[in-house]
Amino acid sequence: MIELEGLTKRYGPHLAVENLTLQVPAGQVTALLGPSGCGKTTTLRMINRLIEASAGVVRLNDQDTRRMRPEVLRRGIGYVIQQIGLFPHLNVAQNVATVPDLLGRPRQATARRVDELLALVGLDPETFRHKRPGELSGGQAQRVGVARALAADPPVLLMDEPFGALDPLAREQLQQAFSDIQRRLHKTVVMVTHDIDEALKLGDQIVLMNGGRLEQFGPPDQLIHQPASPFVRAFLGEDASLRQLAGRKVLALMEPGLPTAALPSVDAQLDARTALSVMLREGSDALSVTQEGRVVGVLRWAALSQPAAVQPATSPLSPSLDHSG
Numbered sequence: 315m316i317e318l319e320g321l322t323k324r325y326g327p328h329l330a331v332e333n334l335t336l337q338v339p340a341g342q343v344t345a346l347l348g349p350s351g352c353g354k355t356t357t358l359r360m361i362n363r364l365i366e367a368s369a370g371v372v373r374l375n376d377q378d379t380r381r382m383r384p385e386v387l388r389r390g391i392g393y394v395i396q397q398i399g400l401f402p403h404l405n406v407a408q409n410v411a412t413v414p415d416l417l418g419r420p421r422q423a424t425a426r427r428v429d430e431l432l433a434l435v436g437l438d439p440e441t442f443r444h445k446r447p448g449e450l451s452g453g454q455a456q457r458v459g460v461a462r463a464l465a466a467d468p469p470v471l472l473m474d475e476p477f478g479a480l481d482p483l484a485r486e487q488l489q490q491a492f493s494d495i496q497r498r499l500h501k502t503v504v505m506v507t508h509d510i511d512e513a514l515k516l517g518d519q520i521v522l523m524n525g526g527r528l529e530q531f532g533p534p535d536q537l538i539h540q541p542a543s544p545f546v547r548a549f550l551g552e553d554a555s556l557r558q559l560a561g562r563k564v565l566a567l568m569e570p571g572l573p574t575a576a577l578p579s580v581d582a583q584l585d586a587r588t589a590l591s592v593m594l595r596e597g598s599d600a601l602s603v604t605q606e607g608r609v610v611g612v613l614r615w616a617a618l619s620q621p622a623a624v625q626p627a628t629s630p631l632s633p634s635l636d637h638s639g
């Protein structure tokens with residue numbers, strides 16, 4: 315668990331982060347969200363002491379991080395940034411192996427681990443192991459960056475806009491890969507994003523910041539349904555519950571069993587917002603759900619509108635707002 319207590323960063327008279335207190339739960343994804351300049355990156359970097367706090371303390375598993383040597387602290391914390399900073403003269407495998415090599419881990423075990431990690435982030439080891447960073451697309455490089463951060467098997471992972479600078483399709487694929495990995499590995503992840511959809515989709519908890527201060531900290535549902543301030547409500551937008559559906563799988567919301575009547579069908583792996591648009595298009599308040607071509611359940615309107623209050627009159631395909639400054 316990571317505890318922030320009274321965490322503050324001053325640049326001259328300017329308070330970049332002001333008196334931030336919260337507990338980041340272990341094994342979950344906590345998304346730092348907020349408009350440009352609100353202090354997200356500064357907060358993230360105070361956790362691994364790339365930026366030293368002006369006041370306050372960060373505790374990692376009850377240990378005051380000010381008392382730890384920064385390089386020792388950072389060895390236990392994976393760090394992924396948008397411009398991933400792969401070493402151009404090293405190949406993919408060597409890039410992923412940087413930290414295990416640094417730690418003197420046995421070569422063979424590391425080579426196995428590198429292959430495992432590449433496969434985990436969706437890169438075929440045979441094809442990619444020997445490529446140089448210059449031969450990769452942006453999305454592939456980001457994947458290598460995620461694999462590299464996981465290579466030393468750190469319990470904590472800090473990610474700064476890890477899926478930024480990607481086209482929407484690559485972004486979604488990498489978000490999905492990350493979700494799958496996280497379901498298996500249960501890392502304690504703190505992730506900076508200014509993308510509300512991404513925070514709703516990936517965050518178990520959201521830290522919404524504004525002007526260096528904490529506006530609200532809680533699970534996405536709570537921010538959407540019990541906004542602590544007008545800012546929270548305005549920032550997430552009127553269609554927040556609709557957007558939240560984009561992060562939910564039909565599979566998670568359906569009732570198992572066979573429908574009693576013929577219904578339009580959707581695949582269980584689709585997101586709930588897509589299913590909602592099928593309902594609206596077909597004028598049906600229920601859909602049969604298929605998995606690998608077999609009907610496995612029924613998705614009802616009520617499951618989509620609870621707890622997310624969905625108005626049928628609202629367009630499910632409304633474009634997502636960009637709140638970045």
Ligand SMILES: Nc1ncnc2c1ncn2[C@@H]1O[C@H](COP(=O)(O)OP(=O)(O)OP(=O)(O)O)[C@@H](O)[C@H]1O
Nearest residue numbers: 325329330348349350351352353354355356357508
């Ligand atoms: N080295 C610095 N010197 C002075 N001011 C700084 C410095 N780094 C950041 N700031 C200021 O601190 C505030 C918070 O910056 P920070 O990078 O944490 O914001 P952010 O929420 O991550 O923004 P973005 O989403 O645009 O990356 C901003 O007002 C920024 O201008």
